[in-house]
Structures are given as structure tokens and as C-alpha cells.
Amino acid sequence: MQHDRIRGVLCPVTTPFRSDLSIDPPRFVAYCRWLLSQQCGLAVFGTTSEANSLSACERSMMLDSLVSAGLDTSRMMPGTGCCSISDTVKLTEQAIKSGCAGVLMLPPFYYKDVSEEGLYRYFSEVIQRIGDSRLRVYLYHIPPVAIVGITPSLIERLLKQYPIAIAGMKDSSGVWETTKMYLEEFAKSGFDVFVGRETFLLDTMRLGGAGTISATATVNPSPTYKLFMEWESTEAEAQQEKLNATRDIFNKNYSAIPALKQAIALYGNDAAWAKVRPPLVELTPAQAESLASELKKAGFEMPDWGRTEIGVEI
Amino acid sequence: MQHDRIRGVLCPVTTPFRSDLSIDPPRFVAYCRWLLSQQCGLAVFGTTSEANSLSACERSMMLDSLVSAGLDTSRMMPGTGCCSISDTVKLTEQAIKSGCAGVLMLPPFYYKDVSEEGLYRYFSEVIQRIGDSRLRVYLYHIPPVAIVGITPSLIERLLKQYPIAIAGMKDSSGVWETTKMYLEEFAKSGFDVFVGRETFLLDTMRLGGAGTISATATVNPSPTYKLFMEWESTEAEAQQEKLNATRDIFNKNYSAIPALKQAIALYGNDAAWAKVRPPLVELTPAQAESLASELKKAGFEMPDWGRTEIGVEI
Numbered sequence: 001m002q003h004d005r006i007r008g009v010l011c012p013v014t015t016p017f018r019s020d021l022s023i024d025p026p027r028f029v030a031y032c033r034w035l036l037s038q039q040c041g042l043a044v045f046g047t048t049s050e051a052n053s054l055s056a057c058e059r060s061m062m063l064d065s066l067v068s069a070g071l072d073t074s075r076m077m078p079g080t081g082c083c084s085i086s087d088t089v090k091l092t093e094q095a096i097k098s099g100c101a102g103v104l105m106l107p108p109f110y111y112k113d114v115s116e117e118g119l120y121r122y123f124s125e126v127i128q129r130i131g132d133s134r135l136r137v138y139l140y141h142i143p144p145v146a147i148v149g150i151t152p153s154l155i156e157r158l159l160k161q162y163p164i165a166i167a168g169m170k171d172s173s174g175v176w177e178t179t180k181m182y183l184e185e186f187a188k189s190g191f192d193v194f195v196g197r198e199t200f201l202l203d204t205m206r207l208g209g210a211g212t213i214s215a216t217a218t219v220n221p222s223p224t225y226k227l228f229m230e231w232e233s234t235e236a237e238a239q240q241e242k243l244n245a246t247r248d249i250f251n252k253n254y255s256a257i258p259a260l261k262q263a264i265a266l267y268g269n270d271a272a273w274a275k276v277r278p279p280l281v282e283l284t285p286a287q288a289e290s291l292a293s294e295l296k297k298a299g300f301e302m303p304d305w306g307r308t309e310i311g312v313e314i
Numbered sequence: 315m316q317h318d319r320i321r322g323v324l325c326p327v328t329t330p331f332r333s334d335l336s337i338d339p340p341r342f343v344a345y346c347r348w349l350l351s352q353q354c355g356l357a358v359f360g361t362t363s364e365a366n367s368l369s370a371c372e373r374s375m376m377l378d379s380l381v382s383a384g385l386d387t388s389r390m391m392p393g394t395g396c397c398s399i400s401d402t403v404k405l406t407e408q409a410i411k412s413g414c415a416g417v418l419m420l421p422p423f424y425y426k427d428v429s430e431e432g433l434y435r436y437f438s439e440v441i442q443r444i445g446d447s448r449l450r451v452y453l454y455h456i457p458p459v460a461i462v463g464i465t466p467s468l469i470e471r472l473l474k475q476y477p478i479a480i481a482g483m484k485d486s487s488g489v490w491e492t493t494k495m496y497l498e499e500f501a502k503s504g505f506d507v508f509v510g511r512e513t514f515l516l517d518t519m520r521l522g523g524a525g526t527i528s529a530t531a532t533v534n535p536s537p538t539y540k541l542f543m544e545w546e547s548t549e550a551e552a553q554q555e556k557l558n559a560t561r562d563i564f565n566k567n568y569s570a571i572p573a574l575k576q577a578i579a580l581y582g583n584d585a586a587w588a589k590v591r592p593p594l595v596e597l598t599p600a601q602a603e604s605l606a607s608e609l610k611k612a613g614f615e616m617p618d619w620g621r622t623e624i625g626v627e628i
Binding site: 021047052053054055056057058082083084085086087090107108109110111112114115117118119121122124125144145146147148277278279280281 | 369370396398400425436594
């Protein structure tokens with residue numbers, strides 16, 4: 001099965017908001033179109049997308065806006081995992097109907113210390129309600145944020161029961177040893193492991209991984225895709241180092257999501273892009289200036305990501 | 315202001331599900347009607363209610379079912395805090411329009427390590443969007459589950475800006491020293507502190523608290539209300555001890571929410587009530603039997619909670 005499935009670099013696209021914090025479909029569509037043109041797929045509605053700060057209805061409208069704009073849904077893996085089975089099923093059904101390659105599914109993350117049996121029942125209930133042979137679920141393991149995680153034995157149990165629907169995972173543990181463990185345990189059987197930070201992209205590819213779904217790829221798509229394609233080349237190590245340096249700029253001294261949005265605002269001359277929804281907070285002017293200077297110093301570049309499509313002048 | 319506000323024992327009513335996990339309004343209404351008849355208020359859609367395992371739409375329908383059935387909404391404090399401001403505002407607006415006494419509001423709980431500024435902006439944005447002088451927000455502090463908590467300095471800042479809308483809190487830290495701190499810092503100024511477990515009800519009343527919003531009160535409403543009313547009597551200590559013993563049965567050897575539902579099923583001869591939504595899991599038959607025997611041994615009783623209203627025979 002795995003060769004039919006989506007692979008490569010998927011971007012957890014940041015979500016643009018208007019000044020009143022409402023969603024901004026034109027900016028979103030333009031940005032997504034640009035990321036596709038950079039050969040990346042779209043993991044819309046992830047952690048970086050502030051997806052849990054959106055209502056299910058807002059997520060649904062945003063996916064509709066991508067479909068209406070004619071963007072290629074076969075290169076999309078929207079996040080659909082909510083605390084409630086009802087919302088998860090609704091969003092997942094929409095993703096399948098829209099032709100999406102798969103869905104990235106958080107475990108229900110409100111209750112802590114839940115049993116593996118409870119999580120199994122959650123995913124099982126969702127898969128059975130959907131009841132569609134096109135369903136491809138990618139389990140989303142992000143314990144630093146969700147706290148509730150996806151254990152190897154849960155994957156094993158789900159894979160045994162749903163070998164087609166359970167297609168892979170995103171490991172955002174942030175710990176290479178953990179990603180390595182998932183790769184070694186499951187990649188050979190055709191379970192697709194995407195690593196949650198491109199820092200480990202080369203290592204992931206070497207162990208048979210499917211690619212990366214990484215926040216920074218949203219502002220640095222082309223170089224990330226290049227490494228995905230050329231990981232066996234002699235240039236790979238140097239490319240990986242360059243990706244790491246860029247990632248470090250966004251993550252070391254700033255809150256990552258506001259910093260990514262600030263970069264899009266800066267390089268697109270489009271201040272609106274910096275807006276985040278509470279509980280996140282935009283960078284301070286001083287932080288924004290310091291980020292700009294670090295990026296400039298590192299020679300960071302972003303091509304026109306479609307700002308001309310929405311009428312932003314440069 | 316505080317004397318106009320809701321006080322006493324509020325029950326975070328468990329949510330009944332049909333065998334297909336859909337919500338079951340008739341059982342819900344009957345149970346809520348019974349709790350009101352026991353002099354308790356209703357903190358529907360709390361943690362014990364599995365509220366985050368419901369979609370916003372399901373919560374909305376359930377509140378509507380209470381209103382349609384003519385239940386007294388002035389004794390209700392529905393949980394309305396979601397990760398997304400959009401959902402929180404929608405549910406809160408409905409609660410106000412329905413005449414609810416207030417709303418119990420979780421902080422947005424997906425992102426961890428968020429700043430106080432971010433949480434302030436979240437609550438502030440909600441209050442401003444609602445823009446209704448009838449709004450009474452009770453901040454919901456439950457760090458063992460939500461991880462994201464409500465700090466004293468956040469309360470201070472919110473109270474300063476919104477002295478009418480910020481009416482109080484529920485402290486489910488589970489730590490008496492923490493509840494005491496909130497009471498000592500804020501109760502005198504008219505900020506209503508409800509303690510999240512009735513174990514601390516007597517101590518809370520002695521320090522000027524407003525009552526309790528406690529899971530066990532949902533199956534043990536009358537004795538809990540009695541202590542609230544008689545906390546200054548010589549019987550109070552003994553009453554408190556008896557409440558604690560009952561609570562211990564549900565919490566010590568069982569997962570609390572499934573155990574509460576199992577008790578309702580058992581004492582109402584209504585097996586349907588035991589159902590929980592994943593990721594929670596029902597008690598095993600052996601656990602259910604052991605719970606029944608412990609409750610019997612302790613002389614635990616539950617009057618007819620309205621099962622006759624929905625046609626359950628005994």
C-alpha cells in the first residue's frame with residue numbers, strides 16, 4: 001500500500017487571521033497554493049496552524065476554501081483529531097469526501113492518564129463510523145503539547161485491526177531515539193513515519209521514513225523538499241545542517257508559531273500575517289526586530305508566497 | 315454583588331449516552347430535574363460530564379433540552395470553556411440567553427506553557443465579545459487535567475478589568491493549601507470560590523467560600539447540600555466525615571467518572587447509564603460488583619432520580 005500514499009515534506013500551514021481574529025481564507029489559499037508550488041504537501045490544521053484555537057466549523061470552512069480554489073487535495077493531510085469523536089468524525093468525513101490523501105489525528109487530549117484501551121476505542125470508533133475504504137489515518141504523537149501520546153503497543157493493536165486505515169504517524173516527541181524506535185518497529189511493515197522536525201529528516205529517511213511534517217517547512221519549504229529528494233546525495237549532510245540552522249533561529253529565542261507568522265509578515269510585507277489567536281501572543285516589536293536581523297544575517301529568503309494574489313504590494 | 319449570585323452545591327452532572335454513544339436528552343433531563351429537587355444547582359458540561367468528549371453542537375442541544383423541559387436555568391452554571399474562542403463565545407452566549415446563573419470556563423488547554431498574557435487575552439476577548447452585563451464567569455482551575463491553570467495574578471488582572479463579569483472560580487487543584495490561598499486572597503472581595511471536592515467543603519465555608527462543585531455530589535446531592543446549609547452546626551464535622559467516606563469509595567479504587575455512572579445505573583436499575591465515551595472506559599463487571607458491594611456496605615442510598623420519568627422499571 002505505501003507507494004500509493006503521500007510522502008515527502010508536509011507543511012503544517014500557519015492560519016492567517018484578520019484583525020478581529022476571524023479566519024482569513026484568501027490569505028490562507030494564497031499561501032497554500034504557494035507551498036504546493038514548492039513541491040510540499042499541506043498538513044493544514046496542525047499544532048502550528050493553531051487548529052485547536054479554531055472551531056470545527058471554522059476548520060471545515062477553511063478546507064472548503066481550499067477545495068473551491070481548486071488546490072490539489074491529494075497532497076493534503078488535514079488535522080482532524082478533536083477531543084470529541086463527533087467532531088473528529090465530521091472533519092474526517094469531509095477530508096475524505098474532499099479527496100485528501102489522509103488525516104492527521106491527535107488522540108483526545110483533555111483527560112490525562114487515560115488507558116490504552118480507551119484510546120484504542122476512540123480511534124476504533126472513529127474508523128468504524130467513517131467506514132470508508134479511502135480513509136488513511138496518521139496518528140499524531142506530540143506528548144510535549146497533547147500530553148496524551150501514542151504508544152507502540154497502541155499502534156500495534158490498531159494496525160492489526162485496521163491495516164489499511166492506519167497508514168502512519170507523525171512523531172513530534174522531539175526525541176530522535178523515540179522516532180528511531182517507531183521507525184525500527186513499524187517502517188518496514190509499510191507504516192509511514194513522518195518526523196515532526198526536519199532536524200531529523202536525513203536520519204529518518206535513512207531508516208525508511210516517509211518524510212517530515214515540520215513547522216519550519218512552512219516558511220522554508222523548498223530547501224526542506226530538496227533534502228527529502230536528495231537525501232542519498234553527498235550534499236545531504238550539508239543541506240541538513242543548513243535546515244537546522246534555520247530552524248534554530250525560529251525556535252531558540254522565540255515562541256515558534258508567532259515567530260513563523262512574523263517571518264511571513266516580514267518577507268511578504270504583509271503585517272496582517274503576524275496575528276495569532278490567544279492564548280498565543282505575537283512577538284514584541286523588539287523580538288520581531290531581532291528575528292528579522294537574525295534571519296537577514298543567516299541569508300534567509302522567502303520567494304513571493306502569493307501576496308500578489310491577494311493584492312499585497314511590496 | 316455576591317449575594318445575587320449562585321452559591322451552594324453544584325453538580326457536574328454526568329452525561330448519559332445511548333448504546334451508539336449519542337447523547338440521551340431524556341435521561342439527562344430526568345436526572346437534572348432530580349438534582350434540582352435535591353436543592354443542588356447544575357454545573358452541567360464539566361469534567362465529570364465528559365463535556366470535552368462532546369461537540370459544541372451537542373452541548374448546545376443538551377442545554378436546549380433542559381430549557382425546553384422547563385428546568386430552572388437560574389440554578390445552572392454550564393461549562394463553556396473550549397480551546398477555541400469561537401466555541402467558548404457561542405456556548406457562553408447561549409447560556410446567558412437561557413438565563414443561566416453563570417458559566418464555568420476552562421482556560422484554552424491545548425497549548426502548554428502559555429503566558430499569563432495569552433490567557434488574559436483569551437478571557438478578555440471572550441468577555442468583550444459577549445458584551446453582556448449579565449455575564450458571570452467562574453474560572454475553572456483544574457491543573458491535574460487541563461495542565462494549564464489559573465494563577466492568582468491572572469485572577470487579579472481579570473478582576474481589575476472586569477469586576478462584574480469575573481464572578482468566581484472553581485478550584486479543582488485537589489490541594490487544600492491551594493484552595494485556602496485562593497479563599498484568603500480573593501473571597502473577601504466578593505469573588506466566589508467553589509471548591510472542586512466536597513472533602514474541603516467545611517473548610518471552604520469557614521473561610522468564606524461559596525460552596526462546592528464536586529463530582530460525587532452528582533450521586534450524593536442531598537447530604538452534600540445538608541453540610542452546605544449546616545456548616546456552622548455541631549454536626550458539621552461528622553457530616554463532613556461521612557461525605558469523605560462516600561467520596562473515597564468512588565475515587566480510591568476506581569476511575570471516578572465510570573464509577574459514578576455505574577452507581578447511577580445500579581441504583582436506578584438502568585444499565586444504559588453506565589456508558590462512557592472513549593477515551594474513558596466503563597468499569598469491568600468485577601469492578602462494578604466490587605463497587606456495588608462497597609456502596610452497600612457503607613449504607614449508600616440514592617432516591618429515585620427520575621427513572622420513572624423515563625419509564626425505567628425497578
